[in-house]
Amino acid sequence: MDGAINNGNWLERLTDALPKGRVLTSPEDRAAYAYDGTWGEAWPDAVVLAHSTGDVVTVLRIADEESVPVVPRGAASGLSGGSVPEQGGIALSLTPMRKIIEISPEDLVAVVQPGVVNLDLQKAAEPYGLFFPPDPASLDVSTIGGNIAENAGGPRCLKYGVTSDYVLGLEVVIPGGEILRLGGRSIKNVTGYDLVHLFVGSEGTLGVITEAILKLLPKPPARATVSAFFDDLDVAAETVVKVVTSGILPLTTELLDRVSIGVVEDFLHLGLPRDAEAMLLIAVNGELESVRRQASEVAGVCRRQGATGVDLADTPEEEERLWKARRSVSPALGRLRPHKLGEDIAVPRSKVPEMVRRVQEISEKWGLVIPVYGHIGDGNLHPTLACDRRDPKEMERVLGAAEDIFKAAIDLGGTLSGEHGIGMLKRDYMPLALPENVIARMKAIKQVFDPHGIMNPGKVFPE
Ligand SMILES: Cc1cc2nc3c(=O)[nH]c(=O)nc-3n(C[C@H](O)[C@H](O)[C@H](O)COP(=O)(O)OP(=O)(O)OC[C@H]3O[C@@H](n4cnc5c(N)ncnc54)[C@H](O)[C@@H]3O)c2cc1C
Incomplete structure (x- = not known):
């Protein structure tokens, strides 16, 4: 999508005020700064490469005087559309400031x-x-x-x-x-x-x-990982609680649901049990002796809970083998459908099994494949909707399912985003998660710092 160069003289002022080479306006450059890690795309009118705080001061002075949108940008790996310059203006890249x-x-x-x-x-x-x-x-x-x-x-x-x-x-x-x-x-x-x-x-x-x-x-010197399969989601979730209440605070506790296990198995043929309801990966770290003790205790808890295929890895190579399944969910989905909408809801830890079940129901209701994986220990899950965004009919179902997922998370005492932020993808759902008076106070805070509304306009708040 092209965006017209704004007619004001802000671009000339910027180019004059900044050292040569900082302001880019070619179509190629503007296209390269139009996206982030989502499928959102909108061209900025200009790109500024900030090399110093002084450059940023110049940009924010002129942009404020001329009411031009400024969209700060790092690596553009964001998953909520945050650095997409939806309203044009300046894509302000901070990547040259890397000292x-x-x-x-x-x-x-x-x-x-x-x-x-x-x-x-x-x-x-x-x-x-x-x-x-x-x-x-x-x-x-x-x-x-x-x-x-x-x-x-x-x-x-x-x-x-x-x-x-x-x-x-x-x-x-x-x-x-x-x-x-x-x-x-x-x-x-x-x-x-x-x-x-x-x-x-x-x-x-x-x-x-x-x-x-x-x-x-x-940095703790040692770490180890235990993997285990469960034929009951509730038991898998209970296992995490049992580990935490046994006096061990794991470094990481990751969950793959049945759909995720199947998707990875189709992709990698690792021999994962397709009939398992859940796979847990639990990592611990610390001093070598304590890591060995904690890992064997975690494996013991898993076995006592009835887990099958309990495996313990304490060298980087062995750990890598266990983590391969978790890391492959996202690429494996790419083989099913060309696009995906990754959600990022967070629920209280005790509600994780119920949330996974609700996603399974939502997936049946809308006829979509929705693996659920994520950080079970902190309740942050990533139900991921595999889709083809060129198919408007399918996208209607995808958006319907996404809304149902948000509603289910909030119903269970959770929230819209655990780590990816609101950006433009989730802004319309903010009223589901936050009371009107809280959103109004947030807007009032923005007004204090940004009275002319130039900073990343349109993001976070519902239209
Ligand atoms: C494969 C993959 C895995 C990911 N895994 C995780 C994960 O495990 N956990 C997680 O939390 N996220 C994850 N993300 C999302 C993303 O990487 C994070 O949100 C990350 O923090 C974004 O950093 P960035 O430099 O890419 O920022 P960008 O995407 O460029 O920007 C993100 C937001 O920050 C603003 N911004 C950037 N720099 C500045 C600045 N200097 N000043 C003010 N505002 C600024 C932008 O305007 C935008 O709103 C993942 C993304 C991908 C693609």
Whole structure:
């Protein structure tokens, strides 16, 4: 889809104010910044490659004066349409700002620019024996700015929490070009309102993150994984509860439902039991001795719960074999249908079996294949609707099923998104999840930072 170049003189002002080569307007460049990890697509009128906080200040000053939309952008791996420039304007790429400014083993912090890729931070922390716990599955491409703006999670969330738990301080630029320095590098900080965490998860709708102070942790030396199959979903969920209440806090607890197991088996022929109702993958980490003890205890709990095919892996190669099934659900679905709509609901842990059953009913009701997999320990599930988006009739069913899934999650005390954010894909469902007065307060907060509505307009809030 093409977008007309805005007629105002903002583009000329931008080009004059920024160093040469920062502003791109060729159709090829605009097309390359039109998408994210969803199937949303809209061309920006111009792309700006930010190399410094100063560049961002210039963009937000001119854009605010000229009322031009600004859509901050990291690696565009987002799964809710957040960095799609739906209303045109400026796609502001932060990826050139990829300096790791400091790693401090004394303070256990890293100071980074927003375009640093999560995996590059992990690699930089490694020689100090440290790591950054948030580990979205996209960690080899997604940026710290994007992780913060979406409050990204990952498999390690059960033990370590989400991105917001690791953000101590931020530098942000708000519309008009003002720079705010929020928080700092101390672990404790209760001086005034917690504006740092207002920006975490704000999906680029309040301002642009230009620097972050992040908390690091010492990296445990060992880990192991147990896999097990269950012929009853409730028993699988109970097993996770039994593990957690036995005094072991696993690093990761992942679930694949029967449909996911079948889809992976069709794809890889690993010999997975197609009649199993659930597969669990439970990883533990820590000191070597404690990991061995915890892993064998987890395997014991699984066996006592009646699991079959219980397997324990404590070398990276063996673990890789077990995790292959989990990692293959998404690619395996690609063989069934050309497209997929991946949902990201979260429910209380105790409601996971009921949620999976409801998705199975929804899949029958709409005649769609909907595998459910995800992070059973924190209740964040990814029912994924395989589809062909070129078929309008099928898409009607897909959207109907997606709405039913949201309603079921909310009915069970859960929510629309555990980690991917609202963006444009889920904004129309916000009134299902949040009361009107809460949405109104959120809009009022946006108004304070962004009175002219230039920051990622149209995202998060229902039309
Ligand atoms: C294969 C795959 C696996 C994934 N797995 C996970 C997962 O396990 N957990 C998870 O949470 N997510 C996951 N995601 C989703 C996605 O990777 C995350 O949301 C990630 O945090 C987005 O980072 P990004 O750099 O790609 O940001 P983008 O997609 O470019 O942007 C995301 C949002 O952040 C805003 N933004 C970006 N940078 C800034 C900035 N500097 N200042 C202000 N706003 C900004 C954008 O405007 C947009 O609204 C996955 C995606 C894929 C494709």
